Amino acid sequence: MAQATKGKLNYRCPRCFMRDIDMDMFYDEKTKQYYCLRCAFRGTEDEVIGLNEQFKQKYGRLRQRVVDFGEDNEPPKFSEHKAGEQ
Numbered sequence: 001m002a003q004a005t006k007g008k009l010n011y012r013c014p015r016c017f018m019r020d021i022d023m024d025m026f027y028d029e030k031t032k033q034y035y036c037l038r039c040a041f042r043g044t045e046d047e048v049i050g051l052n053e054q055f056k057q058k059y060g061r062l063r064q065r066v067v068d069f070g071e072d073n074e075p076p077k078f079s080e081h082k083a084g085e086q
């Protein structure tokens, strides 16, 4: 750990981000894994990218607003949100 470096790309820790904590990870050249100093997460670049895909479900509609919830079995309708509007 003393030789810990950042990777080519800085990835945030997916486990910490799940709890809304923004934490950069370090890269271990020997094991080719990223690891987090705050929690016990450790994983390859592919695992990190895979977990990050899950956040697109959580934040994928960040720039959209529900305009109509519809009837029980209909999907809700969305519109794009413009900055400065409520």
Ligand SMILES: [Zn+2]
Residues within 6 Å of the ligand: 013, 014, 015, 016, 017, 023, 036, 037, 038, 039, 040, 041
């Ligand atoms: Zn973490």
